[in-house]
Amino acid sequence: xxxxxxxxxxxxxERDDTLKEIGKPTIRQDILGHxxxxxxxxxxxxxxxxxxxxxxxxxxxxxxxxxIDTSAADRMPGVRRVxxxxxVPNNLNTLLSLINFGxxxxxxxxxxxxxxxxxxxxxxxxxxxxxxxxxxxxxxxxYEVLPHVLDVEEALEPNAPVxxxxxxxxxxxYHDLYDHQKLRFxxxxxxxxxxxxxxxxxxxxxxxxxxxxxxxxxxxxxETNNRFVCYTSTQxxxxxxxxxxxxxxxxxxxxxxxxxxxxxxxxxxxxSLHEPLAVLGSKLTGAPVKFTFDRAEEMQxxxxxxxxxxxxxxxVMNDGRIVARQFTGFFDSGAYTRLSSYAIIKGTGxxxxxxxxxxVASNVYCVYTxxxxxxxxxGFGITGVDFxxxxxxxxxxxxxxxxxxxxxxxxxxxxGDMKAHRRLAKNTALIECCQVAAGKAKWPISADAAAQSSxxxxxxxxxIIPETVTDQAGRIGERRRxxxxxxxxxxxxxxxxxxxxxxxAPIVAVPPQRDDMVIDPSRTGHRKAGAGPAVPPxxxxxxxxxxxxPPTPAAPVxxxxxxxxxxxxxxxxxxxxxPAVQPPAPEPYQPSEPFQKGIKRPxxxxxxxxxxxx
Amino acid sequence: MLTVExxxxxxxxxxxxxxQSRYLGGGTLVMRGVNYGDxxxxxxxxxxxxxxxxxxxxxGRIVIGAGATMANVMAASETAFLANxxxxxGGPAVRNMATVGGNLFAEHPYGDFTTALLALDATVxxxxxxxxxxxxxxSSRSSMRGLVASVSxxxxxGDEFRFRKVSRVKPKGVSVMSIAVWLPRQGGRISQARIxxxxxxxxxxxxxxxxxxxxGVNLDAQGIERALSVATTGLNPTDDSLASAWYRNExxxxxxxxxxxxxxxx
Numbered sequence: 001x002x003x004x005x006x007x008x009x010x011x012x013x014e015r016d017d018t019l020k021e022i023g024k025p026t027i028r029q030d031i032l033g034h035x036x037x038x039x040x041x042x043x044x045x046x047x048x049x050x051x052x053x054x055x056x057x058x059x060x061x062x063x064x065x066x067x068i069d070t071s072a073a074d075r076m077p078g079v080r081r082v083x084x085x086x087x088v089p090n091n092l093n094t095l096l097s098l099i100n101f102g103x104x105x106x107x108x109x110x111x112x113x114x115x116x117x118x119x120x121x122x123x124x125x126x127x128x129x130x131x132x133x134x135x136x137x138x139x140x141x142x143y144e145v146l147p148h149v150l151d152v153e154e155a156l157e158p159n160a161p162v163x164x165x166x167x168x169x170x171x172x173x174y175h176d177l178y179d180h181q182k183l184r185f186x187x188x189x190x191x192x193x194x195x196x197x198x199x200x201x202x203x204x205x206x207x208x209x210x211x212x213x214x215x216x217x218x219x220x221x222x223e224t225n226n227r228f229v230c231y232t233s234t235q236x237x238x239x240x241x242x243x244x245x246x247x248x249x250x251x252x253x254x255x256x257x258x259x260x261x262x263x264x265x266x267x268x269x270x271x272s273l274h275e276p277l278a279v280l281g282s283k284l285t286g287a288p289v290k291f292t293f294d295r296a297e298e299m300q301x302x303x304x305x306x307x308x309x310x311x312x313x314x315x316v317m318n319d320g321r322i323v324a325r326q327f328t329g330f331f332d333s334g335a336y337t338r339l340s341s342y343a344i345i346k347g348t349g350x351x352x353x354x355x356x357x358x359x360v361a362s363n364v365y366c367v368y369t370x371x372x373x374x375x376x377x378x379g380f381g382i383t384g385v386d387f388x389x390x391x392x393x394x395x396x397x398x399x400x401x402x403x404x405x406x407x408x409x410x411x412x413x414x415x416g417d418m419k420a421h422r423r424l425a426k427n428t429a430l431i432e433c434c435q436v437a438a439g440k441a442k443w444p445i446s447a448d449a450a451a452q453s454s455x456x457x458x459x460x461x462x463x464i465i466p467e468t469v470t471d472q473a474g475r476i477g478e479r480r481r482x483x484x485x486x487x488x489x490x491x492x493x494x495x496x497x498x499x500x501x502x503x504x505a506p507i508v509a510v511p512p513q514r515d516d517m518v519i520d521p522s523r524t525g526h527r528k529a530g531a532g533p534a535v536p537p538x539x540x541x542x543x544x545x546x547x548x549x550p551p552t553p554a555a556p557v558x559x560x561x562x563x564x565x566x567x568x569x570x571x572x573x574x575x576x577x578x579p580a581v582q583p584p585a586p587e588p589y590q591p592s593e594p595f596q597k598g599i600k601r602p603x604x605x606x607x608x609x610x611x612x613x614x
Numbered sequence: 615m616l617t618v619e620x621x622x623x624x625x626x627x628x629x630x631x632x633x634q635s636r637y638l639g640g641g642t643l644v645m646r647g648v649n650y651g652d653x654x655x656x657x658x659x660x661x662x663x664x665x666x667x668x669x670x671x672x673x674g675r676i677v678i679g680a681g682a683t684m685a686n687v688m689a690a691s692e693t694a695f696l697a698n699x700x701x702x703x704g705g706p707a708v709r710n711m712a713t714v715g716g717n718l719f720a721e722h723p724y725g726d727f728t729t730a731l732l733a734l735d736a737t738v739x740x741x742x743x744x745x746x747x748x749x750x751x752x753s754s755r756s757s758m759r760g761l762v763a764s765v766s767x768x769x770x771x772g773d774e775f776r777f778r779k780v781s782r783v784k785p786k787g788v789s790v791m792s793i794a795v796w797l798p799r800q801g802g803r804i805s806q807a808r809i810x811x812x813x814x815x816x817x818x819x820x821x822x823x824x825x826x827x828x829x830g831v832n833l834d835a836q837g838i839e840r841a842l843s844v845a846t847t848g849l850n851p852t853d854d855s856l857a858s859a860w861y862r863n864e865x866x867x868x869x870x871x872x873x874x875x876x877x878x879x880x
Binding site for chain 1: 615616650651653
């Protein structure tokens with residue numbers, strides 16, 4: 001018996017409930033293997049003559065590498081190969097370059113300047129893991145220790161140490177324009193002036209390690225036809241494959257990646273650090289190579305959910321209405337960009353939380369510090385700011401002496417409301433969630449709050465994009481020259497105004513090109529989503545939420561209906577032409593040299609994967 | 615490369631020990647070191663002599679062989695008063711392997727059984743036949759040469775001996791601290807109390823100020839008040855991933871009170 005209770009009655013007219021699985025007890029597809037101990041993990045694949053790889057890692061937060069002496073390691077017993085930074089064919093990458101987001105900033109093996117404790121410098125392949133460890137211990141790296149910065153706000157000071165030369169301002173470059181992600185909706189200053197109370201708060205979250213039971217790792221082995229097979233614990237098989245192809249400058253057709261059971265992931269296994277080194281090791285030795293984190297590495301070097309710091313300032317009326325909300329957010333990306341840059345886009349789209357607030361402004365910074373690079377972890381980009389928002393809602397409730405659940409219901413977004421990132425809210429359910437939670441917790445709420453509904457009271461004036469104040473403070477590099485405030489609008493020399501209802505630069509979604517690309521509602525169980533052959537244009541000011549009309553089935557579409565771009569804008573200030581979420585004019589990755597063939601190995605592989613031959 | 619050497623007697627093994635050797639008792643710590651790449655040793659030394667596992671009465675004392683496992687301690691009638699201590703070490707698999715001798719060398723935060731031995735004024739007998747009190751043994755164990763053959767403890771009366779392990783994960787969590795007390799009584803009043811704390815320093819340590827404060831008092835809330843106020847004097851906890859030194863110092867008197875008054879832990 002499931003302990004989850006599904007309140008389907010609340011949205012009975014919106015959702016097709018002929019669902020096969022959701023809401024019903026189900027047996028996990030992989031549970032039989034887990035309980036009988038037969039689920040194959042990457043480390044269960046046995047290879048004759050398997051070699052082991054260990055990394056020499058930086059003991060410093062920040063240091064220039066003067067020289068690397070591996071001569072003693074070369075002579076250690078069992079050592080088969082020492083991989084130095086210059087052995088990596090294309091030794092610079094950023095994870096999201098596969099979707100053309102951000103600049104290459106991270107080396108697979110760092111040969112110039114280490115920027116966090118545990119950054120790999122040299123990889124050593126030996127016949128046993130102990131031999132690899134012993135060889136690692138005798139590598140001599142001459143470091144010139146540099147000043148380091150560990151705090152996000154200190155990293156924004158003009159004289160702060162430069163963590164990454166790719167981003168000399170210690171911030172990710174957003175839209176080639178600003179050192180932070182802007183969100184402007186309405187006029188927060190006007191809202192603060194009107195408000196009866198100003199409520200401010202500072203919230204902070206430490207990094208969180210995903211701590212999987214199975215540490216990250218991969219085994220690579222030569223296969224036939226110059227290919228390499230790679231068994232990996234990755235959560236993102238094709239990320240890992242693409243990243244390996246790029247770093248090793250080899251066509252992906254030479255890479256045979258096999259994923260499968262992930263022994264705990266939670267976002268910590270998307271960074272694709274092991275597969276490139278394991279494949280490179282296999283290529284250089286011609287033998288199967290395993291590269292895996294030990295527990296200490298998993299905790300120290302394995303990328304965590306990044307630290308976040310949020311400042312929230314609310315303008316609140318005596319009756320509890322929040323009329324303005326301003327955010328200043330700092331994501332600690334660590335020394336390099338993994339996924340924090342993207343998490344900020346995601347988080348900004350979420351602001352100001354599930355509430356309808358007429359004036360919202362936000363500056364969010366992706367900051368580089370000399371800490372372990374941060375990556376994905378369940379709901380990253382949202383979790384930290386949601387924690388801050390909900391703490392702050394309680395603080396607001398205390399300030400205006402109001403029932404915190406009623407405060408949430410009062411400010412809750414409703415169907416048809418315009419959200420700060422210029423999308424209409426639909427399928428909202430916060431009011432109903434609050435009502436059910438109050439009932440379950442026996443927390444009294446007023447009859448008025450209990451009578452509210454997400455389906456009513458939204459839209460109308462609440463669907464209009466207000467006149468929006470814009471500014472151009474915080475251009476890339478500006479903060480390096482002089483100290484300027486980080487909060488939205490502060491430090492701006494002039495401000496612009498964008499008329500109400502305007503939203504420049506809509507996201508132009510490509511209409512389905514073939515009728516088999518149109519989502520069949522019976523498969524999603526959701527009548528509204530993608531119900532037509534093309535994305536229906538969103539009404540700018542709908543008087544009522546659009547009702548469902550069943551699509552005409554069968555009849556193949558002969559001509560593609562003309563597509564009207566919706567008046568929705570991405571999460572940038574409207575005066576800027578560059579859309580936020582999808583960078584303009586994507587240029588696919590092109591290696592500076594043409595792809596080269598891998599090592600030649602005629603005939604059948606000597607290594608049979610998957611079974612022990614003896 | 616690791617090598618393993620097996621000997622028939624403890625004396626032979628002791629003479630073969632070098633700074634690069636590690637003695638394998640049950641292996642619950644040594645093999646973890648091997649698996650996690652501990653580079654501080656190259657040789658593993660083990661002994662086949664099964665008499666090291668014996669538990670027997672000798673005069674007024676109980677002699678526990680260094681090779682006796684926690685499971686052996688729980689099963690033997692002579693050590694019934696220590697069964698509760700042994701049960702709180704690891705899980706069943708660890709208790710089947712972990713030895714009393716190994717526990718004497720287990721580094722922070724392990725060594726709960728040794729904490730109990732310290733409160734009981736145990737005597738440690740080495741392979742060369744010499745004996746030393748457990749307290750001086752613990753203070754010099756890191757530089758010790760030779761191997762432990764057995765430990766002997768007196769048999770406490772009734773509920774004079776009490777032990778409690780404080781951990782965050784139950785039942786198999788590692789100690790935030792462990793507390794062992796031996797409270798001999800004369801005419802209802804405590805005399806010559808022994809209090810030992812585990813995980814409150816590099817080795818299990820005695821809380822001597824608290825012991826003195828208990829001398830001649832009744833075992834009730836008022837009687838132990840002064841002892842609780844000096845409970846952490848002489849202890850030296852450190853920060854680790856389980857708890858900070860500050861936290862350990864703050865909660866130690868609370869847990870000591872619960873042990874002394876026999877209150878349920880919450």
